[in-house]
Amino acid sequence: xxxxxxxxxxxxxxxxxxxxxxxxxxxxxxxxxxxxxxxxxxxxxxxxxxxxxxxxxxxxxxxxxxxxxxxxxxxxxxxxxxxxxxxxxxxxxxxxxxxxxxxxxxxxxxxxxxxxxxxxxxxxxxxxxxxxxxxxxxxxxxxxxxxxxxxxxxxxxxxxxxxxxxxxxxxxxxxxxxxxxxxxxxxxxxxxxxxxxxxxxxxxxxxxxxxxxxxxxxxxxxxxxxxxxxxxxxxxxxxxxxxxxxxxxxxxxxxxxxxxxxxxxxxxxxxxxxxxxxxxxxxxxxxxxxxxxxxxxxxxxxxxxxxxxxxxxxxxxxxxxxxxxxxxxxxxxxxxxxxxxxxxxxxxxxxxxxxxxxxxxxxxxxxxxxxxxxxxxxxxxxxxxxxxxxxxxxxxxxxxxxxxxxxxxxxxxxxxxxxxxxxxxxxxxxxxxxxxxxxxxxxxxxxxxxxxxxxxxxxxxxxxxxxxxxxxx
Amino acid sequence: xxxxxxxxxxxxxxxxxxxxxxxxxxxxxxxxxxxxxxxxxxxxxxxxxxxxxxxxxxxxxxxxxxxxxxxxxxxxxxxxxxxxxxxxxxxxxxxxxxxxxxxxxxxxxxxxxxxxxxxxxxxxxxxxxxxxxxxxxxxxxxxxxxxxxxxxxxxxxxxxxxxxxxxxxxxxxxxxxxxxxxxxxxxxxxxxxxxxxxxxxxxxxxxxxxxxxxxxxxxxxxxxxxxxxxxxxxxxxxxxxxxxxxxxxxxxxxxxxxxxxxxxxxxxxxxxxxxxxxxxxxxxxxxxxxxxxxxxxxxxxxxxxxxxxxxxxxxxxxxxxxxxxxxxxxxxxxxxxxxxxxxxxxxxxxxxxxxxxxxxxxxxxxxxxxxxxxxxxxxxxxxxxxxxxxxxxxx
Numbered sequence: 091x092x093x094x095x096x097x098x099x100x101x102x103x104x105x106x107x108x109x110x111x112x113x114x115x116x117x118x119x120x121x122x123x124x125x126x127x128x129x130x131x132x133x134x135x136x137x138x139x140x141x142x143x144x145x146x147x148x149x150x151x152x153x154x155x156x157x158x159x160x161x162x163x164x165x166x167x168x169x170x171x172x173x174x175x176x177x178x179x180x181x182x183x184x185x186x187x188x189x190x191x192x193x194x195x196x197x198x199x200x201x202x203x204x205x206x207x208x209x210x211x212x213x214x215x216x217x218x219x220x221x222x223x224x225x226x227x228x229x230x231x232x233x234x235x236x237x238x239x240x241x242x243x244x245x246x247x248x249x250x251x252x253x254x255x256x257x258x259x260x261x262x263x264x265x266x267x268x269x270x271x272x273x274x275x276x277x278x279x280x281x282x283x284x285x286x287x288x289x290x291x292x293x294x295x296x297x298x299x300x301x302x303x304x305x306x307x308x309x310x311x312x313x314x315x316x317x318x319x320x321x322x323x324x325x326x327x328x329x330x331x332x333x334x335x336x337x338x339x340x341x342x343x344x345x346x347x348x349x350x351x352x353x354x355x356x357x358x359x360x361x362x363x364x365x366x367x368x369x370x371x372x373x374x375x376x377x378x379x380x381x382x383x384x385x386x387x388x389x390x391x392x393x394x395x396x397x398x399x400x401x402x403x404x405x406x407x408x409x410x411x412x413x414x415x416x417x418x419x420x421x422x423x424x425x426x427x428x429x430x431x432x433x434x435x436x437x438x439x440x441x442x443x444x445x446x447x448x449x450x451x452x453x454x455x456x457x458x459x460x461x462x463x464x465x466x467x468x469x470x471x472x473x474x475x476x477x478x479x480x481x482x483x484x485x486x487x488x489x490x491x492x493x494x495x496x497x498x499x500x501x502x503x504x505x506x507x508x509x510x511x512x513x514x515x516x517x518x519x520x521x522x523x524x525x526x527x528x529x530x531x532x533x534x535x536x537x538x539x540x541x542x543x544x545x546x547x548x549x550x551x552x553x554x555x556x557x558x559x560x561x562x563x
Numbered sequence: 564x565x566x567x568x569x570x571x572x573x574x575x576x577x578x579x580x581x582x583x584x585x586x587x588x589x590x591x592x593x594x595x596x597x598x599x600x601x602x603x604x605x606x607x608x609x610x611x612x613x614x615x616x617x618x619x620x621x622x623x624x625x626x627x628x629x630x631x632x633x634x635x636x637x638x639x640x641x642x643x644x645x646x647x648x649x650x651x652x653x654x655x656x657x658x659x660x661x662x663x664x665x666x667x668x669x670x671x672x673x674x675x676x677x678x679x680x681x682x683x684x685x686x687x688x689x690x691x692x693x694x695x696x697x698x699x700x701x702x703x704x705x706x707x708x709x710x711x712x713x714x715x716x717x718x719x720x721x722x723x724x725x726x727x728x729x730x731x732x733x734x735x736x737x738x739x740x741x742x743x744x745x746x747x748x749x750x751x752x753x754x755x756x757x758x759x760x761x762x763x764x765x766x767x768x769x770x771x772x773x774x775x776x777x778x779x780x781x782x783x784x785x786x787x788x789x790x791x792x793x794x795x796x797x798x799x800x801x802x803x804x805x806x807x808x809x810x811x812x813x814x815x816x817x818x819x820x821x822x823x824x825x826x827x828x829x830x831x832x833x834x835x836x837x838x839x840x841x842x843x844x845x846x847x848x849x850x851x852x853x854x855x856x857x858x859x860x861x862x863x864x865x866x867x868x869x870x871x872x873x874x875x876x877x878x879x880x881x882x883x884x885x886x887x888x889x890x891x892x893x894x895x896x897x898x899x900x901x902x903x904x905x906x907x908x909x910x911x912x913x914x915x916x917x918x919x920x921x922x923x924x925x926x927x928x929x930x931x932x933x934x935x936x937x938x939x940x941x942x943x944x945x946x947x948x949x950x951x952x953x954x955x956x957x958x
Contacts, residue, residue: 169745173745175745175748221943222939222942222943225942225943225946226942226946228744228745229635229744229748230895230942230946232748233891233895233938233942234938234939234942236888236891236935236938237935237936237938237939237942240888240931240932240935241932241935241936241939244926244927244931244932247926248926248927462888463756466752466755466756469749469752470749470752470753470756473749509764513765516764516765517767519767520763520764520765520766520767520768521764523763523768524759524760524761524763524764525760526760527756527757527759527760527763528756528757528760528761528764529760530756531753531754531755531756531757531759531760532753532757534749534750534752534753534756535734535735535750535753535754535757538735538739538746538749538750538753539735539738539739542742542746
């Protein structure tokens with residue numbers, strides 16, 4: 091990794107070269123940037139202060155950018171530091187996303203436990219697809235990861251259709267903390283009416299469930315609104331929790347209206363009476379964009395920091411030596427295969443975290459979100475940002491996303507006006523979806539030809555130019 | 564202890580592993596095909612070979628570029644789409660606009676004439692050739708009415724393919740000569756994305772009808788050939804689609820034609836020489852830059868032919884670029900440098916795909932899974948392919 095320092099900076103110790111913050115001022119700027127990032131939602135229209143300085147759209151945009159920063163940072167470890175090409179990164183994200191969604195939906199995991207588990211699982215599958223790196227490298231390895239990009243979604247689509255929903259979108263509950271306020275305990279018979287406040291997330295736990303005159307079937311919950319109608323589960327983000335034996339242990343939902351909701355235990359048979367003790371308690375839900383922002387952004391910063399830190403360790407230096415010349419690295423006694431596998435594992439863990447966050451941020455998953463195009467787009471983001479630079483992922487994702495946000499709405503009406511007149515066979519309908527690939531494909535071509543080291547390299551030059559002003563670099 | 568044993572008997576162990584794998588695969592196939600009629604199996608094999616013919620042609624285009632410039636072209640699928648779409652435009656549009664044809668032919672002629680250097684356009688003689696070329700090409704694209712549409716379509720497709728190939732080479736590959744392989748891979752991916760966007764704007768995502776394989780007698784689709792003669796032997800009737808047969812024969816003719824081109828024409832020989840060693844070729848007076856440009860143009864023409872055949876036989880939409888993704892395993896299987904390997908690999912992948920579809924047609928095993936499993940197996944067991952050259956690396 092080429093570090094550029096202004097003239098007059100001399101390192102006398104290796105420790106200095108490895109410092110994250112070389113000067114107190116560096117540290118100050120980084121901390122200020124982090125604080126400013128955390129302040130963004132507070133200044134937004136729907137923020138708690140109600141200042142309305144920043145449009146809500148940017149809060150969710152920064153959230154999505156941060157998710158992809160994590161994924162691209164994982165790619166940076168593999169591509170930028172270890173020099174292995176991966177065309178299957180979107181498929182690894184898909185594993186993270188679907189694993190966490192299934193853990194949350196089927197096995198009653200919360201977001202907080204699903205995140206590490208799904209990340210680890212993705213890492214292990216990443217290891218599996220890293221195995222060909224024992225025998226092949228360079229372009230051949232790109233082919234192996236391309237195979238991953240097709241095999242993984244196929245497995246998710248067909249053999250695992252029962253849990254992933256196949257081609258249909260899969261809904262994912264919002265993450266929450268709690269229940270931390272135990273609200274009340276109630277004894278209910280077959281039906282009970284309980285008061286809820288509007289807009290709060292409640293968790294209803296079954297403490298004891300006594301089944302009198304059982305016919306064997308387990309009861310399900312049903313919720314009726316204050317008006318008396320049965321509330322569809324999707325409207326209130328209702329999730330049913332099951333315990334390890336697959337029995338109903340409770341459910342959670344967001345009360346959309348204040349008032350007395352009716353909680354009913356229903357069964358298919360008419361006979362049989364149920365007696366249950368339920369506890370309703372409030373939970374802190376992260377359903378809104380602003381709330382998700384405070385999960386995603388600190389996590390992204392943490393992951394960036396960890397990735398930066400890895401490069402300062404023995405492992406990171408081994409990665410870089412494998413990238414620069416793997417044969418020479420092997421001669422130096424570095425176990426090339428082991429380090430390649432580690433890079434695959436780490437990269438897939440990052441992809442898994444990003445996939446998990448994407449699942450919980452969107453609240454809905456479909457396999458179309460993880461196509462080959464997305465893998466290529468992430469590679470493009472990395473190259474444009476600067477592969478092998480700690481900030482490369484951030485620059486790349488931000489640049490491409492803002493380019494899309496800014497250029498597509500301005501270009502679209504203009505192109506839709508002009509192109510069909512110039513070329514008779516062009517239909518305006520097709521322009522909208524086609525701008526995106528042209529835009530980032532074109533950006534990638536321009537960067538590859540003119541600045542293959544990416545924006546991060548320019549940024550280093552800019553910083554140096556600023557430090558040694560008024561003298562030119 | 565174990566590693567010592569493995570190292571000592573590496574070769575027989577490897578072959579034992581291959582044999583075990585083959586037995587497992589054969590047992591699996593036997594299990595899956597146990598309930599199927601012999602006629603179905605024969606039919607699947609035949610259509611696999613037929614489908615594989617077009618795949619071989621696609622693989623040949625990738626191999627040609629890889630041999631000449633050492634770039635694995637991930638954009639080949641989109642070059643197919645461009646070629647097939649241009650063909651469709653000239654083939655189905657009744658009134659071809661003279662302005663459009665003139666624009667296309669002048670862009671192509673300018674790219675061809677400036678292949679050596681832009682300065683050569685200043686010479687009056689070259690200008691004259693350019694003007695004549697534009698005129699002839701435009702005439703070929705627009706002369707006559709709908710009865711000459713084959714001529715229009717061929718002239719237009721060749722012009723479009725040459726333009727695409729030369730433009731890609733000139734503006735994206737040439738500036739990167741000497742860059743690492745990784746940059747080249749990304750560049751072809753970027754080209755793929757740009758071509759994706761351009762074709763989507765121009766022709767949309769709807770499946771288009773490309774009626775090139777029609778029965779001249781009835782002017783409608785061909786009836787399928789029923790192998791009635793073998794009814795008893797096969798325990799049923801195998802069906803062969805005529806479109807696939809024609810596409811296979813045309814692909815084979817094109818394949819042989821290009822092999823003859825590489826073997827006997829001076830340009831083809833120069834291309835092969837360049838692929839062997841660029842510096843050596845340069846030192847005997849070959850213009851390596853021009854030859855690389857020609858290679859890309861030839862590959863684009865190959866891609867267009869494959870695209871038209873695929874579009875006519877199976878259906879024309881942007882999705883035919885996925886066919887090229889399925890051909891990557893074929894290229895690796897045959898060996899990256901081997902032209903004969905492209906033929907063998909293409910046909911093997913065609914058969915694998917058809918058998919995958921036979922075993923499980925509802926889950927797209929044949930198109931979405933089987934080729935990539937083959938790819939993984941090739942990479943792990945024999946990365947150089949069946950006929951590829953062994954790579955030796957030095958520090």
